[in-house]
Amino acid sequence: MDRLGSFSNDPSDKPPCRGCSSYLMEPYIKCAECGPPPFFLCLQCFTRGFEYKKHQSDHTYEIMTSDFPVLDPSWTAQEEMALLEAVMDCGFGNWQDVANQMCTKTKEECEKHYMKHFINNPLFASTLLTLKQAEAAKTADTAIPFHSTDDPPRPAFDSLLSRDMAGYMPARADFIEEFDNYAEWDLRDIDFVEDDSDILHALKMAVVDIYHSRLKERQRRKKIIRDHGLVNLRKFRLMERRYPKEVQDLYETMRRFARIVGPVEHDKFIESHALEFELRREIKRLQEYRTAGITNFCSARTYDHLKKTREEERLKRTMLSEVLQYIQDSSACQQWLRRQADIDSGLSPSVLTASNSGRRSAPPLNLTGLPGTEKLNEKEKELCQVVRLVPGAYLEYKSALLNECNKQGGLRLAQARALIKIDVNKTRKIYDFLIREGYITKA
Numbered sequence: 001m002d003r004l005g006s007f008s009n010d011p012s013d014k015p016p017c018r019g020c021s022s023y024l025m026e027p028y029i030k031c032a033e034c035g036p037p038p039f040f041l042c043l044q045c046f047t048r049g050f051e052y053k054k055h056q057s058d059h060t061y062e063i064m065t066s067d068f069p070v071l072d073p074s075w076t077a078q079e080e081m082a083l084l085e086a087v088m089d090c091g092f093g094n095w096q097d098v099a100n101q102m103c104t105k106t107k108e109e110c111e112k113h114y115m116k117h118f119i120n121n122p123l124f125a126s127t128l129l130t131l132k133q134a135e136a137a138k139t140a141d142t143a144i145p146f147h148s149t150d151d152p153p154r155p156a157f158d159s160l161l162s163r164d165m166a167g168y169m170p171a172r173a174d175f176i177e178e179f180d181n182y183a184e185w186d187l188r189d190i191d192f193v194e195d196d197s198d199i200l201h202a203l204k205m206a207v208v209d210i211y212h213s214r215l216k217e218r219q220r221r222k223k224i225i226r227d228h229g230l231v232n233l234r235k236f237r238l239m240e241r242r243y244p245k246e247v248q249d250l251y252e253t254m255r256r257f258a259r260i261v262g263p264v265e266h267d268k269f270i271e272s273h274a275l276e277f278e279l280r281r282e283i284k285r286l287q288e289y290r291t292a293g294i295t296n297f298c299s300a301r302t303y304d305h306l307k308k309t310r311e312e313e314r315l316k317r318t319m320l321s322e323v324l325q326y327i328q329d330s331s332a333c334q335q336w337l338r339r340q341a342d343i344d345s346g347l348s349p350s351v352l353t354a355s356n357s358g359r360r361s362a363p364p365l366n367l368t369g370l371p372g373t374e375k376l377n378e379k380e381k382e383l384c385q386v387v388r389l390v391p392g393a394y395l396e397y398k399s400a401l402l403n404e405c406n407k408q409g410g411l412r413l414a415q416a417r418a419l420i421k422i423d424v425n426k427t428r429k430i431y432d433f434l435i436r437e438g439y440i441t442k443a
Contacts, residue, residue, distance in 0.1 A: 015038070015040050016040075017040060017041055017042040017045055018039055018040060018041060018045075018050075018052055018055075019041055019042065019044075019045030019048075019050040019052070020042065020044070020045055022042060024040055024042055025042070026064065026065045026066060026067065026078075027043070027063050027064060027065035027067070028040055028041065028042055028043065028063075028064050029041045029042070029043065029046045029061050029062070029063060029064070030061065030062045030064050031055055031059050031060075031061055032059065032060040032061055032062050033055075033059045033060060034054060034055045034059065039052075039055055040064075046061070066078040066081070071113075071117045072113060072117065075105075075113060079102070079104060079105065082101075082102050082104075083098070083102060083105075083110060083113065083114060084118075085101075086098040086101040086102050086110075087114065089101065095107045095108075095110050095111045098110045156407075159407065159408055159409070160408035160409060160410065160443055174222075175222075178218060179217070179218045179221050180214050180217065180218060183211060183214040183215065183218070184211070186207055186210070186211060187207065187208070187211055190204050190207060190208070192204060224258070224259045227262070227263050228258055228263045228266070243270075243274055244274070244277060246277050247270065247273060247274045247277055250270065250273055251270055254266070254269065254270065289303065364385035364386060364388070365384060365385050365387075365388040365389070365390075366385075367381060367384060367385060367391060370390055370391055370392075371391065371392055372390070372391030372392040372394075372395055373391045375391065375395060376391055376394070376395075379433075379437065380394065380433075383429070383430070383433050386429075387426050387429050387430065389426065389430075394430070397419075397420050397422075397430060398430070398434065398439070400419050400420070401416055401419065401420070401430075401431070401434060401439075401440055402434075402439060402440060404416075404419060405440040405441060408443065409441075409443070410440075410441050410442060410443030411431075411440050411441070411442065411443055412442070412443045413427075413428065413431050415443075416430075416431045
């Protein structure tokens with residue numbers, strides 16, 4: 001009975017003949033009744049009827065060979081495996097080197113056969129499609145489909161983002177410094193020899209088992225990072241910010257338990273609590289309507305409109321009382337008038353600033369005719385007026401902060417002050433403005 005033999009072309013990879021101890025060359029014989037370990041004979045020893053211990057010459061046997069076609073009638077199984085090994089050694093596309101290593105096929109034959117049977121084979125494509133459909137059907141009924149990071153960042157070694165990711169290199173799925181980094185040291189002096197006693201051999205095997213368990217823990221931690229999408233921290237933080245403050249606090253608290261459950265289950269847990277907080281707010285709003293004696297939603301809309309109007313009137317009275325305290329300060333009056341105009345036009349009111357020390361603040365900078373003013377939007381113009389910063393300098397500072405934020409994946413106030421060598425209060429105002437407007441993100 002013919003069987004598939006070893007595919008390696010190196011005779012030293014095959015077991016030796018039990019009769020003459022020579023390296024086996026295909027075809028060779030395997031006894032079907034002896035073993036384990038398997039009993040192999042070369043053709044010369046088999047024809048002489050070699051017998052050894054329990055092996056008899058009349059035992060049934062198998063002919064081990066790989067000289068038969070698999071995918072193409074002109075290619076044997078041995079050549080198929082030789083082609084795969086050559087592509088692995090020389091790299092995909094280096095067909096001339098592949099042909100030189102095989103010695104039995106030309107460059108064009110290797111490329112044509114590999115592309116036809118291993119790349120564009122419809123059997124393999126249908127199998128992959130079936131696996132994808134089965135995976136999609138498995139998660140079709142889940143409420144929140146989870147997608148891990150598909151385009152991981154590649155931060156520089158000494159960047160802030162690399163330190164935040166604990167030195168993880170997503171493109172290699174590896175750490176600069178591995179978890180339990182010195183686990184291999186326990187194996188450096190271990191050597192298995194034939195003279196070892198049973199106890200010493202068992203101790204060495206125990207050390208190897210311990211090392212394997214430490215490797216499993218290392219791989220488990222990497223799997224958690226990949227499965228939960230923790231590689232791209234910037235995207236992960238943006239996902240957190242879509243939740244209200246209460247859910248963000250819960251997210252931070254429950255992050256340590258994410259390794260216990262899968263990514264989909266963890267997201268379901270967070271989403272369910274976000275829904276709970278939303279329902280609680282809705283119940284509280286309905287209870288407020290009921291306390292006010294409201295029984296239909298038409299009256300509720302009128303109530304909300306009147307409540308908003310009352311809040312605006314109260315805010316105006318509060319602002320007026322604040323300005324009256326500094327009526328002698330013309331700058332404070334101008335700020336109050338500007339804030340009142342923002343409220344009347346429907347914009348968010350600017351913060352009223354007044355010095356408690358009694359000093360009069362400097363008047364806003366006049367930007368008329370200054371170069372670079374046309375490149376600013378209204379909010380940036382207001383910032384430059386309040387901070388008394390010329391538009392050209394502001395644009396230069398803004399560009400420097402944006403570049404550093406993109407490079408580091410985030411920016412701290414201390415880093416902004418190191419980049420901008422101006423008054424620290426002005427730097428803070430510029431930094432807060434860019435954070436508030438979404439130009440940069442806080443590290």
